[in-house]
Amino acid sequence: MANYELMFIVDPALSEDQRNESINELKALFEANEIKIEKEEVIGDKKLAYKINKSDRGFYCLYDLEMDGTLINKISPTINLNRSIWRYMFTKTQA
Helix, strand or coil: EEEEEEEECCCCCCCHHHHHHHHHHHHHHHHHHCCEEEEEEEEEEEEEEEEEEEEEEEEEEEEEECCCHHHHHHHHHHHCCCCCEEEEEEECCCC
């Protein structure tokens, strides 16, 4: 098992309930694949460096995860299907 960070941007136009539902779907995906969430940080609404879907704002979240790196290729297609998650990036961390 290795440590990874996952930063993702959620559509800021969603209501809080819709946003939470989308994030809970992601957490369920982690649980189903035995990915442990070490830390969860909701950064919130921030200005984007460039427009995504005609918006210059995004809702940022950062997770510290403990997982097998091979799972990234397994779960990425499912994350891609979630239309409310605009962008995401996994980064391996040193721990």
